[in-house]
Amino acid sequence: GQQLNQxxxxxxxxxxxxxxxxxxxxxIFNTWLWYKQDPGEGPVLLIALYKAGELTSxxxxxAQFGITRKDSFLNISASIPSDVGIYFCAGxxxxxxxxxxxxxxxxxxxxxx
Amino acid sequence: GAGVSQSPRYKVAKRGQDVALRCDPxxxxxxxxxxQQALGQGPEFLTYFQNEAQLDKSxxxxxxxxxxxxxxxxxxxxxxxxxxxxSAVYLCASxxxxxxxxxxxxxxxxxxx
Numbered sequence: 484g485q486q487l488n489q490x491x492x493x494x495x496x497x498x499x500x501x502x503x504x505x506x507x508x509x510x511i512f513n514t515w516l517w518y519k520q521d522p523g524e525g526p527v528l529l530i531a532l533y534k535a536g537e538l539t540s541x542x543x544x545x546a547q548f549g550i551t552r553k554d555s556f557l558n559i560s561a562s563i564p565s566d567v568g569i570y571f572c573a574g575x576x577x578x579x580x581x582x583x584x585x586x587x588x589x590x591x592x593x594x595x596x
Numbered sequence: 597g598a599g600v601s602q603s604p605r606y607k608v609a610k611r612g613q614d615v616a617l618r619c620d621p622x623x624x625x626x627x628x629x630x631x632q633q634a635l636g637q638g639p640e641f642l643t644y645f646q647n648e649a650q651l652d653k654s655x656x657x658x659x660x661x662x663x664x665x666x667x668x669x670x671x672x673x674x675x676x677x678x679x680x681x682x683s684a685v686y687l688c689a690s691x692x693x694x695x696x697x698x699x700x701x702x703x704x705x706x707x708x709x
Contacts, residue, residue: 487638525600525687525700526639571638575695582695583629583652586638 487587502559506572515555600701621690
């Protein structure tokens with residue numbers, strides 16, 4: 484099935500570093516979502532973006548909705564050990580009320596001790 | 597608990613066996629979604645319920661997959677005559693109303709041997 488393309492696929496950083504990742508699509512989305520998934524758990528919503536150009540923060544996380552509506556970016560500042568996990572972008576598709584999500588390929592974040 | 601729960605958490609089936617995966621959504625949530633997550637991939641949409649009505653089953657891979665939500669709360673995903681390619685984590689999500697945030701359960705990891 485169709486998936487959004489995320490880069491990088493994986494990141495190895497040291498605690499305290501800033502992190503940037505992005506997500507691109509060949510088609511337009513009207514909403515962009517960023518999720519984090521820990522091992523053995525389901526994805527958890529971090530940030531939701533609803534307007535092209537929108538910049539939204541949630542603590543140390545900042546996400547932007549690209550002007551073209553075909554991309555989005557997620558930044559994490561001053562990374563800490565609990566930031567380890569897989570980050571997915573996602574966008575809803577389908578008719579009104581059926582917000583089935585299309586997910587990205589994921590970015591795996593690892594913190595090197 | 598207050599979250600989405602799924603059972604069993606792990607299931608091993610021999611090829612050709614039938615399996616049934618259960619999802620208990622958050623109480624009062626109208627919408628319920630099933631997703632399939634292959635190893636190293638993002639979740640992919642399978643099917644969607646609004647109350648007891650299955651409004652979209654476009655993501656079900658074959659007619660061996662069947663989902664139901666007869667009373668508009670608990671849902672069961674059934675896979676008949678399992679094949680090795682069915683091995684994946686099956687995630688359930690629920691949302692309070694149409695278009696609102698989806699809360700994911702921990703998933704059921706299905707391994708077909």
